[in-house]
Amino acid sequence: MSDALFTDLYELTMADAYLAEGMEGTAVFELFFRRLPPDRNFAIAAGLDGCLDFLEHLRFEEEDVAWLRRLGRFSDRLLDALAGFRFHGDVWAMPEGTPVFPNEPLLQVVAPILEAQLVETALLARVHVETLIASKAARIVHAARGRMVVDFGARRAHGFDAAFALARSSWLVGAAGTSLVAAGRRWGIPIFGTMAHSYVQAHDTEREAFERFARIHPGTTILVDTWDTLEGVRKVVSILEADPDLRIDAIRLDSGDLAELAIESRRILDEAGLGHVRIFASSDLDEWAIEALLERGAPIDGFGVGTRMATSLDAPSIDVVYKLVEYDGVGRAKLSTTKVLHPGRKQVFREEADGVYVGDTLARHDERCPGTPLLRQVMKDGRRLEAGREPLEACRARALDAIARLPPALRGLEPAGTPYPVRPTRALVEDLDRIRAARH
């Protein structure tokens, strides 16, 4: 089945209407969000590579067109158009890893209206999950204060695609790696992992399990909490004392009071002269739990973070939308009760002072404002440009650099008193006023 069918039905019924009406004008759609989720001071743009990949390979297979035909609800005109469908549009976008704020376009599609409309659902889905997770993961990485954060969430992410997005997006914002092997293969992200409780349980004694595992995987991490955590740590000490050739580089705590257990484990290890054995912790972690552990002085060297990062548990969605802002050269708006939309194709400028971002300007596409323009052209006539082929490593370096340039209050976990300033230009406000006036 073609990816092209990953679309809401209304994209097809509208496409049919555009064709019937001979509406072949160029549309500009912008993808943005209106509000940040609670407790978020910024989002991190992500998902662009997947969007461009989708657009480049967009085809309706013959069998899919035949199936659509059998539904009996579309014109032959549409079905013929779909059979030969290619995306020929231009795309402008914020590079992945860019901090982004409400009402700023992350993605801008400029294409014949039928093409731009048809890709709505897929682009939203792609940008949504990756931006959502990158934004959550950035908070978790921040809370860890330079200690290693590893994505352990594949099993609780919402399906396979989400698990890939999780590994990629958390790596993008500074995670040290992932447990998901497939993500290592696909993007070269470092992979981590050692043993589960099942391995310990499958052995007659815990000691036997530890000893054998360390022999087979020198330098491994040993999971110590299957029976009694501190007893487990003492077994690690005893095994290493009995056989100086064995190498165990870390232990993992996965239940109980992690701070208390980490402090006790550290003491036991240090007293045995095992100061080099690190302590890794997992179990229901997120930015708040990590901050609390570090506040309590827990000597933890790395965190395995699962469900709460995988699902962005406290805020599992961002209200991303994909809105028509221009058709056939004319700015378009929407004035319904609460969801006002600035018309016209836009650019975003970001100003910096002394290495800190101080504010953005939301401008018409053809305005020049102080600061750096954030939207870059990444696709032309349906083909990726060089700017649309950034290696993930480069996006990661951008994210780390850019997050460090955010005002300190925004980087913290607490809601910043004052949101980051994003100001529309006078021209943009006047465009909206003009449309309002014309409608009243």
Added chain:
Amino acid sequence: MSDALFTDLYELTMADAYLAEGMEGTAVFELFFRRLPPDRNFAIAAGLDGCLDFLEHLRFEEEDVAWLRRLGRFSDRLLDALAGFRFHGDVWAMPEGTPVFPNEPLLQVVAPILEAQLVETALLARVHVETLIASKAARIVHAARGRMVVDFGARRAHGFDAAFALARSSWLVGAAGTSLVAAGRRWGIPIFGTMAHSYVQAHDTEREAFERFARIHPGTTILVDTWDTLEGVRKVVSILEADPDLRIDAIRLDSGDLAELAIESRRILDEAGLGHVRIFASSDLDEWAIEALLERGAPIDGFGVGTRMATSLDAPSIDVVYKLVEYDGVGRAKLSTTKVLHPGRKQVFREEADGVYVGDTLARHDERCPGTPLLRQVMKDGRRLEAGREPLEACRARALDAIARLPPALRGLEPAGTPYPVRPTRALVEDLDRIRAARH
């Protein structure tokens, strides 16, 4: 890339150890959850078909094995085993659509320990997302009191796979259909959808947009809130009065106070003799919002539900786990602080009185207890049995029937005062006590 790499790294490091140690015994792993999310009185088992599909087609492609080899962390013994890997295990499961409670196995894998271990991550991910969404969607369908619920959430689901799971799982528990075309193609789920705001915006006037769309798609639904909702409804009336050949079967409200707007819209339509034009509503809906609308007497005939169902927003995860309960004929447990596990392979019996489920018994696999056994064998030696090939329609019928048999307090939206009773048998409790005693 093979799906087989959709695994946490530790499954591979453990597999390597099992091989090195010559551990070829049969393992029994059970997949279950320990707690229901807040506000849930039951979960609905889902995701089995995807699990069986994964197991049947599990292969490591040559290139993937070559990549694993280059990592330099696995033995040749493991890499050779992966090159020829097939899943040969037996699987027992609750059929999809079965209400399920904490500590009841949804899935039971009986296989050589290496095979059973390797598939952990994928099985958890599959069951997690589908069970999560089915359980949320069941509440939304219940709240709608027989009115149509349509999945509109593809764009805010966590990626493509999650959007498929959403369409399938919500249909499983009684949704009328989905907006996702691909899900219609894949499973024959009815698809719904008409027009977006962009269609209206792309026209010079709203009236022109409505009229043309109705002409091209007779019997369509018209989105009336792009500018002013009630003005939009009046335009629908005026268009139908001007041309009696036009057919508009419904309007859609997508912003504002939906109850008030529905009442006013109904009045306007009825006064114009358009009692047959139905009212469809969307915009931030979930079970609570729908209940509130209906309590206020909103004359809404159908609901389009997006983000909140797509992400199970109030509870975006369930703590599903996959635990070793038996190895080489010996029951296995885990006694760490808070996460106690009953050892041994199990069966679940459900009792019914006067058409209402009254309680379950969690038993040893070889016990016979009153009630219907819920775990059925669906795969033998890695091949699906007939019971593992249920059409989705049959699972849907089961879900609707079974939900209707739940005690009424459990079907409601509020947390039931008393949880559904799930009692372990004496034999099961004794097995745990025996393991506890042996460890102390």
